[in-house]
Amino acid sequence: MIDETYAAIFAAAPTASAMAHGRVNLIGEHIDYNGGMVLPTTIGNATHVAVGPSDDSSHAIYSAQYGEAVRRGIDTAFDGHWSDYIAGALAKGAENGLIKNPMRVAVDSSVPGGAGLSSSASVTVAVLKALAEHAGQHVADVDIARWSQQVEHEYIGVPCGIMDQMAVAIASEKQALALETDTLAHTLITLPDDHHFAVLHSGIIRKLDEGRYAERRQECEDAAAALGADSLCQLNEAQVAAIECLPEVQRKRARHAHSEHRRVLAAIGALCAGDMAAFGAQMDASHISMRDDFEITTPEIDAIVEAARQHGAMGARMTGGGFGGCIVACVPVDILEKWKAAMAQDFPATRYIA
Template identity: 45%
Template sequence: MLESFSAVVPGRVNLIGEHTDYNGGMVLPAALSVRLEATLIPRADDDITVIAESHAGPAKRTLSDQASGHWSDPCVGALREANALGLLTGGASLNVHSTIPEGAGLSSSAALIVAILKAARAVTDGAQTDIELAIAARRVENSYMGVPCGIMDQMAVALATPGSAMALDTKSIDYKLVSLPSSHQFVVIHSGIKRKLTDGRYAARKLECDRAKKYFGTDDLCLIEPEVLARVESNEPFLRRAMHCATEHRRVLAAIDALQSGDIETLGRMMNESHASMRDVFEISLPQIDALVQSAFELGAIGARLTGGGFGGCIVACIERNSQPGWINRLLESHPDARLIDAIVP
């Protein structure tokens, strides 16, 4: 019987810090209890077979296949990368089991790629660190799949620890773990609107950020002082995107300080201001998302915001620990398309 190798990684929710990870800024993701397990059996040829319970029938691919928009593209890209790293010398048979909902902005794609790379590392007892595998996973999304994402998702699913948040500097890839408050919990609610990073709108925001980088002569929009941006007499979209990045970076820093000092009020305010910026300045929210966030706040959330790349997916809300499950039930009653994904309790 052929030996199999498995790896399990969590989904992640970003508590605050959206679209800062490819602009030199800070992010604050946290691991979820939903997770993905990839089981890999190496092959001597270049064939790839993928079985995933969320998709009908096995996918038959080869290492020479280019990305085509098929659901198995992340698997092909991950196995190509595993070969480039010397972890494999051929294709593989893959079995994927996941409780991370696709199109929810909870890093299902990053989790799949990282899990495959971790399973491949086990084949040869490779020396690559989790950080190195996270960087490799980003290459898969950027170079093979054509998704211009930053490093946050891959770092979070590769390294995040349950019960804490990861304060990650995406410019230096330095990070520290920050304890979550025992008095509150972070509830992740799916809006019911699926989103996809490959649908073009995420890439459009990335291009606008690239234009802002060229205009200001820096790769690090997040590090520009907001006062400098405010003095530019223009309302070009790329300038609004830069303003979001600069202010969002500072909101993340304030949120980290608030978590460390137990200042839940400030944390909630930063989350609320973050959503307003995503809605009005970066323009990645939708009316249904805004309504869900507003209801969360009206029902008593300390803070609530869209999480993920935008244009659908989930919100995350900070609520008092003793207010659940009543709070969740009332929110879902008023938004029938929404559903509970997870509640992070330290």
């Protein structure tokens, strides 16, 4: 379909195309930049990209979501335009020898923006994979993920961790990616057939580039420095004991990162053992930590998470960068439709994503 869209817009056939899913993080929030273990999985929603050479001196970028095509250079200002992520991926592709001349790019995505489902990582990974195919080069998925993260850092100004990019570059549906973010060692774990990780949009849109994400990361770095540690998730016993001596904000951030890493390890053990009740308990504890220690939830999302449990979920938590976006709930398949109906009745502004 994306090839046909490209041809209709640019009156030429693309030379390459690629796709990357969105992702939902099952557990392990804000610890991919703190040296922790995370457990994301992909969702069915995806970004499709087609590319080909341009006959002009600038890049041409078309978005089916915005219904427009723009021309731009990759050395121009990145100021919040919808094409910034695509232009950043083009710049990173040029830097790594995937393109030498201006390109045409067509993008079509069903990953909702501002939902905590990695719409940005999905588009940058898809563009980079399409550029690699265009160049006839094999680029390892880990390198694609690293380049995609660099787009966020260097062009968008979001100091994100590596989880989102690794998840959408490597994992597939019905698999969770157990990722050690300090080493990038990873294992794919098959998800159970009798439980579904339901993703529900709260109706609250948030943007990672508005400053609060960077603020939380800086607070974590300050806490790690105060403890004399390289990362908050890899503290020794003396450093763990010293957490309670930190100033309040640093204490809370360190407590969340340290405990969240251990919750992920426990959740992975529960998942491998098929103990979804234990897995759900770790999800519940994760949300409480995000609410009380990391302070990134909202009262509306807290209420949605609580209702998700009351209607039969084994566990539920906010997912994503915070301050809006989605929740994820572990729901037995045999009550999924009943659960969805109950949640829709209680919270009409929510939207079932996956």
